[in-house]
Amino acid sequence: xxxxxxxxxxxxxxxxxxxxxxxxxxxxxxxxxxxxxxxxxxxxxxxxxxxxxxxxxxxxxxxxxxxxxxxxxxxxxxxxxxxxxxxxxxxxxxxxxxxxxxxxxxxxxxxxxxxxxxxxxxxxxxxxxxxxxxxxxxxxxxxxxxxxxxxxxxxxxxxxxxxxxxxxxxxxxxxxxxxxxxxxxxxxxxxxxxxxxxxxxxxxxxxxxxxxxxxxxxxxxxxxxxxxxxxxxxxxxxxxxxxxxxxxxxxxxxxxxxxxxxxxxxxxxxxxxxxxxxxxxxxx
Ligand code: FAD
Numbered sequence: 001x002x003x004x005x006x007x008x009x010x011x012x013x014x015x016x017x018x019x020x021x022x023x024x025x026x027x028x029x030x031x032x033x034x035x036x037x038x039x040x041x042x043x044x045x046x047x048x049x050x051x052x053x054x055x056x057x058x059x060x061x062x063x064x065x066x067x068x069x070x071x072x073x074x075x076x077x078x079x080x081x082x083x084x085x086x087x088x089x090x091x092x093x094x095x096x097x098x099x100x101x102x103x104x105x106x107x108x109x110x111x112x113x114x115x116x117x118x119x120x121x122x123x124x125x126x127x128x129x130x131x132x133x134x135x136x137x138x139x140x141x142x143x144x145x146x147x148x149x150x151x152x153x154x155x156x157x158x159x160x161x162x163x164x165x166x167x168x169x170x171x172x173x174x175x176x177x178x179x180x181x182x183x184x185x186x187x188x189x190x191x192x193x194x195x196x197x198x199x200x201x202x203x204x205x206x207x208x209x210x211x212x213x214x215x216x217x218x219x220x221x222x223x224x225x226x227x228x229x230x231x232x233x234x235x236x237x238x239x240x241x242x243x244x245x246x247x248x249x250x251x252x253x254x255x256x257x258x259x260x261x262x263x264x265x266x267x268x269x270x271x272x273x274x275x276x277x278x279x280x281x282x283x284x
Contacts, residue, residue: 003279008195008258009037010069010168013061013265015045015053024265025057029064031267035274038258039067041098041135041168046105047076051085058094069135070094072124073102074114079123082114086128098135098168099124099159118158125163136160138167138194140181141174144215150184157190166192168260171199171216173243175250182255193257198248200261200269201226201240241269245276252277 011032016022029040042057044050058068072085089097101117114120117136124132136159139152146152156167172178178196185194199216201207204226211218222243229235248259261270 004277006035006259006274006278007038008193009035009274010195010258010260011037011040011263011270012043012197012260013040013057013263014043015050015057016265017053021265022060026060028263028265028267029061029066031271032263033064033066035271037066039069039096041069041071041260044071044073044100044102046073046102048081048085055088055092059092067096068094069096069098069133071098071100072120073100074112074117074120075102075104076112077114079113082120082123083127086124090128090131095131096133096135097124098137099164100137116155116158118155118162121159121162121164133166134164136164136167138169138181138185139215140169140172140177140196141215141217143170144213153181153184153188153190156185157188160190160192164192167194169194169197170214171197171262173219173222173247174217175247175254177217178251178256179254195258195260196251196256197260197262198244198273200244200263200273201236202264202266202269204236204240237269241272241276244269245273248273248277 013025013029016025040061042054042061044054054070058070061068070089074082099117099121101114101120114123121134121136124134138156139146142149142152146155169178182194185191199207208218208223225239226236229239251259263270
């Protein structure tokens, strides 16, 4: 069978909360390293709650010989706190970060110095020049708080104008949404690589709940087919793999510069999708 190289791959992890979680993630990472990702990113909990865990996970990624990129969110943070974190990242010779606004836990006010991710991007450029490659978030189906689609695209462009180098999207299941977003960005001069975020389908009911919060649309045909499988885990897995592999195929064929997988700290589905895209058989 012919195999093809997948370039522009990246994987997202979250910092584990227990020793067992750390061990599991070590195993996951070593399996995913075989796919030769460009980098692995690590999420940052609201209000800096995972500050040390994010750094520890990035350092563990680097020990495996991979490039680690911490996320950094601004919500609730002061300039002093951000500068401290940036200084630590520079001390550890980290050169790639994913910059976000984040979301305040409900009921808490925003007491920080930054209102939008663009302000954090600008501040990081102000205090560290070109030290970092900065990724930001993009929303092909619009951010849930946006007032209009075109305004949301313009807000995305402010992050690029502030100094972001590239972007990773929220996950989506409709390739046309991605291509439309790319066209709208190009039309206003937001010309950076925008890598689609890919969510393998791990647990459909959990995915439905999460998608409602983050504004990702689950197509009716996909929901109905999944619901028809009820508790049949094998059919859910097989159908989910087919759907996500087909989505990735279409995105790559249409010119997507890479794929960023929300791995949920697990290796199996991401590996299987990448192997299918490469034309390889997965041995499990
Ligand atoms: P922004 O770009 O600031 O946009 C937020 C909203 O504000 C949008 O509706 C936008 O249109 C609007 N807006 C922007 N600028 C202006 C302006 N000047 N005036 C008025 N409105 C404006 N969250 C975490 O807590 N930790 C993570 O590690 C994390 N990682 C993520 C990774 C990716 C790839 C993605 C897609 C999301 C991630 N998130 C993470 C979630 C993210 O923090 C939320 O989606 C958050 O609600 C928005 O963050 P943002 O950086 O996109 O914000």
